[in-house]
Amino acid sequence: MRHKDDNKHLAICDAAIELITTNGFADSSMAKIAKAANVSPATIYVYFENKEDLLKKVYLLVKQELSTKLLHGFSESLPVAAGFRVIWDNFYRYALENPVRFAFTEQFANSPLVDGCREESMNFFHPLLRLIERGQAEKIIKDMPLEIFIAFTFSPLTGLIKEQFSNRIVLDQQTLDMIFEIAWDAVTV
Amino acid sequence: MRHKDDNKHLAICDAAIELITTNGFADSSMAKIAKAANVSPATIYVYFENKEDLLKKVYLLVKQELSTKLLHGFSESLPVAAGFRVIWDNFYRYALENPVRFAFTEQFANSPLVDGCREESMNFFHPLLRLIERGQAEKIIKDMPLEIFIAFTFSPLTGLIKEQFSNRIVLDQQTLDMIFEIAWDAVTV
Amino acid sequence: MRHKDDNKHLAICDAAIELITTNGFADSSMAKIAKAANVSPATIYVYFENKEDLLKKVYLLVKQELSTKLLHGFSESLPVAAGFRVIWDNFYRYALENPVRFAFTEQFANSPLVDGCREESMNFFHPLLRLIERGQAEKIIKDMPLEIFIAFTFSPLTGLIKEQFSNRIVLDQQTLDMIFEIAWDAVTV
Amino acid sequence: MRHKDDNKHLAICDAAIELITTNGFADSSMAKIAKAANVSPATIYVYFENKEDLLKKVYLLVKQELSTKLLHGFSESLPVAAGFRVIWDNFYRYALENPVRFAFTEQFANSPLVDGCREESMNFFHPLLRLIERGQAEKIIKDMPLEIFIAFTFSPLTGLIKEQFSNRIVLDQQTLDMIFEIAWDAVTV
DNA sequence: AATGAATGAGGATTCATTCAT
DNA sequence: AATGAATGAATCCTCATTCAT
Numbered sequence: 001m002r003h004k005d006d007n008k009h010l011a012i013c014d015a016a017i018e019l020i021t022t023n024g025f026a027d028s029s030m031a032k033i034a035k036a037a038n039v040s041p042a043t044i045y046v047y048f049e050n051k052e053d054l055l056k057k058v059y060l061l062v063k064q065e066l067s068t069k070l071l072h073g074f075s076e077s078l079p080v081a082a083g084f085r086v087i088w089d090n091f092y093r094y095a096l097e098n099p100v101r102f103a104f105t106e107q108f109a110n111s112p113l114v115d116g117c118r119e120e121s122m123n124f125f126h127p128l129l130r131l132i133e134r135g136q137a138e139k140i141i142k143d144m145p146l147e148i149f150i151a152f153t154f155s156p157l158t159g160l161i162k163e164q165f166s167n168r169i170v171l172d173q174q175t176l177d178m179i180f181e182i183a184w185d186a187v188t189v
Numbered sequence: 190m191r192h193k194d195d196n197k198h199l200a201i202c203d204a205a206i207e208l209i210t211t212n213g214f215a216d217s218s219m220a221k222i223a224k225a226a227n228v229s230p231a232t233i234y235v236y237f238e239n240k241e242d243l244l245k246k247v248y249l250l251v252k253q254e255l256s257t258k259l260l261h262g263f264s265e266s267l268p269v270a271a272g273f274r275v276i277w278d279n280f281y282r283y284a285l286e287n288p289v290r291f292a293f294t295e296q297f298a299n300s301p302l303v304d305g306c307r308e309e310s311m312n313f314f315h316p317l318l319r320l321i322e323r324g325q326a327e328k329i330i331k332d333m334p335l336e337i338f339i340a341f342t343f344s345p346l347t348g349l350i351k352e353q354f355s356n357r358i359v360l361d362q363q364t365l366d367m368i369f370e371i372a373w374d375a376v377t378v
Numbered sequence: 379m380r381h382k383d384d385n386k387h388l389a390i391c392d393a394a395i396e397l398i399t400t401n402g403f404a405d406s407s408m409a410k411i412a413k414a415a416n417v418s419p420a421t422i423y424v425y426f427e428n429k430e431d432l433l434k435k436v437y438l439l440v441k442q443e444l445s446t447k448l449l450h451g452f453s454e455s456l457p458v459a460a461g462f463r464v465i466w467d468n469f470y471r472y473a474l475e476n477p478v479r480f481a482f483t484e485q486f487a488n489s490p491l492v493d494g495c496r497e498e499s500m501n502f503f504h505p506l507l508r509l510i511e512r513g514q515a516e517k518i519i520k521d522m523p524l525e526i527f528i529a530f531t532f533s534p535l536t537g538l539i540k541e542q543f544s545n546r547i548v549l550d551q552q553t554l555d556m557i558f559e560i561a562w563d564a565v566t567v
Numbered sequence: 568m569r570h571k572d573d574n575k576h577l578a579i580c581d582a583a584i585e586l587i588t589t590n591g592f593a594d595s596s597m598a599k600i601a602k603a604a605n606v607s608p609a610t611i612y613v614y615f616e617n618k619e620d621l622l623k624k625v626y627l628l629v630k631q632e633l634s635t636k637l638l639h640g641f642s643e644s645l646p647v648a649a650g651f652r653v654i655w656d657n658f659y660r661y662a663l664e665n666p667v668r669f670a671f672t673e674q675f676a677n678s679p680l681v682d683g684c685r686e687e688s689m690n691f692f693h694p695l696l697r698l699i700e701r702g703q704a705e706k707i708i709k710d711m712p713l714e715i716f717i718a719f720t721f722s723p724l725t726g727l728i729k730e731q732f733s734n735r736i737v738l739d740q741q742t743l744d745m746i747f748e749i750a751w752d753a754v755t756v
Numbered sequence: 757a758a759t760g761a762a763t764g765a766g767g768a769t770t771c772a773t774t775c776a777t
Numbered sequence: 778a779a780t781g782a783a784t785g786a787a788t789c790c791t792c793a794t795t796c797a798t
Contacts, residue, residue, distance in 0.1 A: 005778080024301060026215040030772055040780040042774080051772065103299075110296045110351075112213050118355075144367075147352045148345075152371060155348040156340035162299060163336045178333075182341060186375045191761040191797050219789060229763045231791080240789065380776050380782040402679050404593040408768060418784040420770075429768065485677045488670075488729060490591060522745075525730045526723075530749060533726040534718035540677075541714045544685075556711075560719060564753045572757080597793055607759040609795080618793065762796070770788065777780085 009047050011037040013058050021104045025113075030054075056117045059108055062101050067124035069094050074127065080135040081184070084153075087128060088180060091154065092171075095161045106162065135188075142189055152186040198236050200226040205247050210293040214244065214302065245306045248297055251290050256313030258283050263316065269324040270373070276317060277369060280343065281360075284350045295351065324377075331378055341375040387425050389415040391436050399482040403433065403491065434495045437486055440479050445502030447472050452505065458513040459562070462531075465506060466558060469532065470549075473539045484540065513566075520567055530564040576614050578604040580625050588671045592680075597621075623684045626675055629668050634691030636661050641694065647702040648751070651720075654695060655747060658721065659738075662728045673729065702755075709756055719753040 015036035019028040030051055034041040048054040074086045095102040108114050132149055135141030141149065160179060163169040171179075204225035208217040219240055223230040237243040263275045284291040297303045321338055324330030330338065349368065352358040360368075393414035397406040408429055412419040426432040452464045473480040486492050510527055513519030519527065538557060541547040549557075582603035586595040597618055601608040615621040641653045662669040675681050699716055702708035708716065727746060730736040738746075 008779095025213075029770070031770085041772085042780055042782095043778080045773075046778060106299050110292075110298075112211065145358055147349060147358045148364075148368065148371075151345035151348045151352075151368075152341070152375070155344045156337075159340045159344040160336060163340075169334055169336045175337075179337065179340075182337075182375050186341070186371050190759045193761070197762090218787075220787085230789090231763050231765095232761085234790070235761060235763095379780045382782070386783090400679065402592075407766075409766085419768085420784050420786095421782085423769070424782060424784095481677075487677075488673050523736055525727060525736045526742075526746065526749075529723035529726045529730075529746075530719070530753070533722045534715075537718045537722040538714060541718075547712055547714045553715075557715065557718075560715075560753050564719070564749050575758095596791070598791085608793085609759055609761095610757080612794075613757065759798085760796105761798100763792105763794090765792080765794105767791070768789100771784105771786080773784090773786105775781105775783070777782100 008037070008039060008043065012039060012044055012047060012054070013061055016054060016058050017062065017101060017104050021100045021107065025107075025111075052113065055108075055113055059105070059114050060117060060121055062105055063121040064124050065101070066094060066105070070125070071127055076127070076130070080131065080138060080140050081188075083131050084135070084184070085180065087131070088153070088157070088183075091157065092161065092176065095158075099165060102161070103165070106158070140188055142187055144187070149187050153183045156183060193236070197226070197228055197232065201228060201233055201236060201243070202247050202250055205243055206251065206293045207289055209244070209247075210289050210296065213296075214300075219243075241302060244297070245303055248294070248303045249306055249310055251294055252310040253313050254290070255283060255294070259314075260316055265316070265319070269320065269327060269329050270377075272320050273324070273373070274369065276320070277342070277346070277372075281346065281350065281365065284347075288354060291350070292354070295347070329377055331376055333376070338376050342372045345372060382425070386415070386417055386421065390417060390422055390425060390432070391439055394432055394436050395440065395482050396478055398433070398436075399478050399485065402485075403489075408432075430491060433486070434492055437483070437492045438495055438499055440483055441499040442502050443479070444472055444483070448503075449505055454505070454508070458509065458516060458518050459566075461509050462513070462562070463558065465509070466531070466535070466561075470535065470539065470554065473536075477543060480539070481543070484536065518566055520565055522565070527565050531561045534561060575604070575606060575610065579606060579611055579614060579621070580628055583621060583625050584629065584668060584671050588667045588674065592674075592678075619680065622675075622680055626672070626681050627684060627688055629672055630688040631691050632668070633661060633672070637692075638694055643694070643697070647698065647705060647707050648755075650698050651702070651751070652747065654698070655720070655724070655750075659724065659728065659743065662725075666732060669728070670732070673725070706756060708754055711754070716754050720750045723750060 012033065015033050016028065019033055019036055030044055031041050033054075034044055037044075044054065048057060070087050070090045072090055074083055074090070076083070078086065129146065132141060132146060136143055157179065160169065160171060164171050201222065204222050205217065208222055208225055219233055220230050222243075223233055226233075233243065237246060259276050259279045261275075261279055263272055263279070265272070267275065318335065321330060321335060325332055346368065349358065349360060353360050390411065393411050394406065397411055397414055408422055409419050411432075412422055415422075422432065426435060448465050448468045450464075450468055452461055452468070454461070456464065507524065510519060510524060514521055535557065538547065538549060542549050579600065582600050583595065586600055586603055597611055598608050600621075601611055604611075611621065615624060637654050637657045639653075639657055641650055641657070643650070645653065696713065699708060699713060703710055724746065727736065727738060731738050
């Protein structure tokens with residue numbers, strides 16, 4: 001579905017992300033989002049069915065953005081370890097450079113609001129999945145379900161990034177290297 | 190003069206946990222919580238200052254409950270590895286037996302709504318912290334900040350429990366043992 | 379895009395004046411005012427920021443209405459005494475013909491609720507102020523602060539009108555003439 | 568009806584006057600009055616039937632206090648003019664020394680809440696009424712209804728005291744003397 | 757007499773959404 | 778497509794009052 005003004009679509013999404021991350025979901029009414037996007041409340045309903053639809057679409061948009069940035073500089077021709085490190089670094093950089101979007105994603109990861117679209121959001125990460133499968137085929141990565149692989153690589157990193165945002169830890173390059181090493185050790189043979 | 194009724198306090202807390210976990214904080218109005226607790230809306234305000242205060246107090250209550258159950262069967266006289274395994278198993282069992290409370294905690298782990306009381310909730314986990322310090326003193330556990338230790342032990346487990354609740358994975362005993370082994374390897378020398 | 383409806387604005391104001399005068403400000407809920415104005419409670423907030431803003435705007439509206447009617451038949455070319463008598467009579471007639479609005483004004487004349495807009499409401503009465511200044515320049519009116527002039531002219535009249543509304547006195551033409559005479563004597567040389 | 572603890576009765580009245588005058592009627596809930604009086608909300612209902620009853624009783628109490636102070640130093644054996652000046656001065660002094668109570672009275676003089684007890688409150692002022700009647704019998708005071716006498720004596724003074732409290736005028740001794748003179752001239756032959 | 761707990765009713769206000777232009 | 782007006786329903790919370798002790 002094409003709309004006349006893609007700028008408005010984006011403006012509404014940006015305003016929603018910003019407001020929800022800053023003030024929380026409860027304080028982000030359609031009227032406030034509209035005002036922040038410089039648009040009439042009624043206009044939001046031209047682009048989105050209702051508030052829940054807006055939320056899910058925004059969630060998917062952010063996930064898609066993330067997946068694109070995750071693959072920056074990545075190529076399927078890279079060795080498994082190198083390729084994974086590229087994605088790993090991209091993830092960390094993304095979080096640092098887009099703290100609001102990162103926080104937004106995390107806030108909704110456990111919310112019942114986006115229950116229906118978590119599966120859909122996974123589609124964006126196919127290249128990563130293929131990389132892991134290749135690693136397992138090459139006997140580099142342990143034979144374990146994808147979920148466990150994620151649990152020992154991105155879960156710790158995500159948790160530590162949040163700790164850094166909360167000023168409870170500082171992730172300097174040395175620490176980052178150490179974390180990567182531990183994670184990579186954990187999932188490789 | 191009537192006395193404050195502990196049953197009412199608990200009924201309100203239980204209703205709040207149940208509703209908030211199922212429908213989210215925003216969709217759990219004080220009226221709904223009151224009705225679920227079989228109490229007048231105004232009665233909630235006898236026990237809690239306002240909705241946010243209710244959330245924070247409930248969050249702390251759940252954290253405290255968790256911390257108590259975490260230490261079941263634990264003793265400071267146990268060897269580090271064995272002691273940690275006790276706590277680890279207790280955590281998994283707690284999540285399985287209290288899925289609503291577990292989901293509740295996760296939903297608010299990163300929420301700005303409970304920002305003020307996260308520190309306070311940490312106090313409940315002192316025995317675990319001391320265990321880790323002992324492990325480091327005995328050169329069993331790697332010399333790393335507490336946050337990183339958590340990131341490679343409880344973060345993966347938590348993530349995988351959520352995957353199991355979402356029916357994307359099944360954690361049988363063999364898998365659990367494997368996960369524990371990976372985690373313990375990751376943080377020990 | 380719909381346009382703001384002047385009828386609705388007026389209906390809300392009228393309902394507010396009527397209800398507040400009859401039942402007092404505290405007992406005139408926004409819901410009651412809305413119902414009396416045949417409007418949704420939410421609609422009031424399209425025209426007024428909140429209850430206090432509604433009160434202040436209504437207060438100013440009534441004051442402005444009054445000031446307009448006060449000057450009916452008045453001209454700056456009239457002699458001071460005659461000009462003042464025109465305004466005096468207009469005031470009495472206004473009170474008689476608009477008892478609700480008159481009572482409304484009196485109820486809030488000393489209320490802290492309209493503190494901010496009393497000054498603004500004074501602007502409507504400039505012609506009267508100029509008349510008094512002219513009277514003083516022509517050595518007809520005693521040299522006294524405006525407040526004292528008001529205190530011996532409109533304060534007594536206002537008080538007596540209220541007594542009449544409470545059926546404790548009847549202001550026939552003869553009595554009115556006497557009152558005017560006393561007041562005019564009091565403030566003229 | 569005698570109550571065990573007259574202190575409590577008075578404390579409640581004082582708290583009510585203070586709160587209502589400071590924060591307005593709407594913000595003076597029974598709970599707040601109770602707290603300000605260091606008493607349980609339920610205790611208020613031991614001394615007063617309900618909120619309206621409390622208000623009326625407080626209004627009457629203040630009026631009675633005022634009437635007592637008005638007669639300080641007054642004697643029926645004084646000449647009319649001197650006697651009236653005593654009461655006049657007492658009234659001004661009362662307002663100055665009890666601004667809260669003065670404001671309270673004024674705020675309620677026009678309120679529909681005390682409609683029923685205005686008559687009753689008049690009983691306290693019998694000596695003043697008799698003085699005026701004596702003045703008329705002695706052909707000193709003009710033959711006019713009591714209401715008109717009040718309208719040209721206490722109404723102006725009351726209005727000017729309020730102007731002074733609002734910092735729009737300063738009533739120094741000279742001004743006060745002038746005002747008295749004008750008022751007395753207005754009502755005497 | 758005195759009180760803190762308890763509550764149903766109602767308070768002001770905001771909500772997501774639709775209407776009319 | 779776009780919008781400000783309009784709204785019934787729902788929000789959190791406070792109220793005057795009563796209950797149970």
